[in-house]
Amino acid sequence: MNIEKLKEIVRTVLPSVDVVIGYKKGLDALHPVPCFVTSPDEIDALVLNPACTHNLAAYLPSLKKKTAVVVKGCESRTVVQLVQEGLIKRENVVVIGVPCQGVLSARKVLNAINHQPVVEAAFENDAVIVKTRKAETRLALNDVASDKCLTCQYPTPVLSDHLAGEQVESKVDEQAAYQDIRQFDAQSLEERRAYWLKEFDRCIRCYACRNACPMCVCRESCIAETRDPHWMSQKATLNEKMMFHMIHAIHLAGRCTECGECERACPMGIPVAKLKKKINMEMKELFGYEPGISIDDKPPMYTFKVEEEKIEEHKIR
Amino acid sequence: MSVVEGKELRIVGFLCNWCSYGGADTAGVSRFKQPTDLRIIRVPCSGRVDPLFVVKALINGADGVLVSGCHPRDCHYSDGNYYARRRLEMLKRFLPFVGIDARRFHYTWVSASEGQRWQQTVTEFTTLIHELGPTPAFPQDQTVLKEVRA
Structure with a gap:
């Protein structure tokens, strides 16, 4: 993450686009916010560090301008997936790629410093030093990184017009990418059921996960809210909460680029990204497909083969 | 009369109008004895079956869900069941992850x-559904399971 290189790129790109989307300082050092740069004197406000977690590609479908966007590995997959589905035009986007060593989970950091107000934060290669009014804490990046980063396969953007920094190799081998999901699946049915009932019980149906999701593009016609068809009531009961999360997960089948925005946005800390990762794992096993890798691919649910190699007919027992 | 002994359970069947619905009719006309637990919903094609139909039925208390369509290569609309096959296979693999028995679907x-x-x-x-028994309910009222919160 090289901020000087990034500023240099933004300076060269800015004249040819309407807006550049990057990050600037937010309420504290742990919470940078999206920044829309339209003139050269705004460039110096840009920041780039492991606390920059937002998926800026999520703005692209609603912006009807020529846009340059700063993306990390997972978010470049979002751009690819959006282009693939025809939701944005490739020629309207300039992709500024940032090779990434992993981003912070603000929740994990705050837990580690006992939720004290952060005065300052400094970032090193594999650590973050957080300064509160009382103490200075050094945290290893691995301990406070977002869950998605721990199994990240694409730290270097898969698509970029400009690359701010050196390529980064994935630290996790391909076999281990879905290890957490396999571990979870090794539990008994009752354990998994109890786990999700407990998690979904906290859901307040704020729909932040859906609103943050760059691939949730139905907007006002989302079936979680329409009255016609009336898929769900507004009751705050467990079966309705469960249904909402099923809708989100299944509508993302073969489309989720695992940027982890749903989980980051959740105010209740529900691990909703797990559901999507499970489906992605099955997509890879069934169809050898990963979302957001190539613009010319087709999402597996939008297509078929007459003879499916991996799908066998099920017996009732 | 249910062929299977005991209390009748709720099984929802989504049947393609062109094949399975006809197949069920054929079975009826031929006077084959069948259990009566199945409630049939006729759909124009198995491709019409959104995986969420199945999920919604299972979450809201159905004890089993059966989806039946035309054999591959026989779809009335030429490729509806191919799409259905992909979606339903995805769903079948996904259900156990959230603690729903995949055998119920x-x-x-x-x-x-x-x-x-x-x-x-x-x-x-x-x-099979009778052997598995009634589906464990997802709480549908405001009072949430005490042991869950504990």
Whole structure:
């Protein structure tokens, strides 16, 4: 993450686009916010560090301008997936790629410093030093990184017009990418059921996960809210909460680029990204497909083969 | 009368109008004995079956869900069941992850002439669901499970 290189790129790109989307300082050092740069004197406000977690590609479908966007590995997959589905035009986007060593989970950091107000934060290669009014804490990046980063396969953007920094190799081998999901699946049915009932019980149906999701593009016609068809009531009961999360997960089948925005946005800390990762794992096993890798691919649910190699007919027992 | 002994359970069947619905009709016309736990919903094509239909039924208390369409290559609309196959396979693999028994959901292909096959499918599936018993309910009222919160 090289901020000087990034500023240099933004300076060269800015004249040819309407807006550049990057990050600037937010309420504290742990919470940078999206920044829309339209003139050269705004460039110096840009920041780039492991606390920059937002998926800026999520703005692209609603912006009807020529846009340059700063993306990390997972978010470049979002751009690819959006282009693939025809939701944005490739020629309207300039992709500024940032090779990434992993981003912070603000929740994990705050837990580690006992939720004290952060005065300052400094970032090193594999650590973050957080300064509160009382103490200075050094945290290893691995301990406070977002869950998605721990199994990240694409730290270097898969698509970029400009690359701010050196390529980064994935630290996790391909076999281990879905290890957490396999571990979870090794539990008994009752354990998994109890786990999700407990998690979904906290859901307040704020729909932040859906609103943050760059691939949730139905907007006002989302079936979680329409009255016609009336898929769900507004009751705050467990079966309705469960249904909402099923809708989100299944509508993302073969489309989720695992940027982890749903989980980051959740105010209740529900691990909703797990559901999507499970489906992605099955997509890879069934169809050898990963979302957001190539613009010319087709999402597996939008297509078929007459003879499916991996799908066998099920017996009732 | 249910062929399977005991209390009748709720099984929802989504049947393609062109094959399985006809197959069920054939079974009826031929007077094959079938369990009565299945409530049939006729759909224009198995491709019409959104995986969320199945999820919604299972979450809201159905004890089993059966989806049946035309055999691959026989779809009335030429490719509806191919899409259905992909979606339903994805769903079948996903359900256990959230703690729903995948055996409660079955999808298969039955043509309009296969009355016998239809009878077998329904009988076998209903027997299995009776062995599994009623589906564990997802709490539908505001009072949430105490042991869950604890």
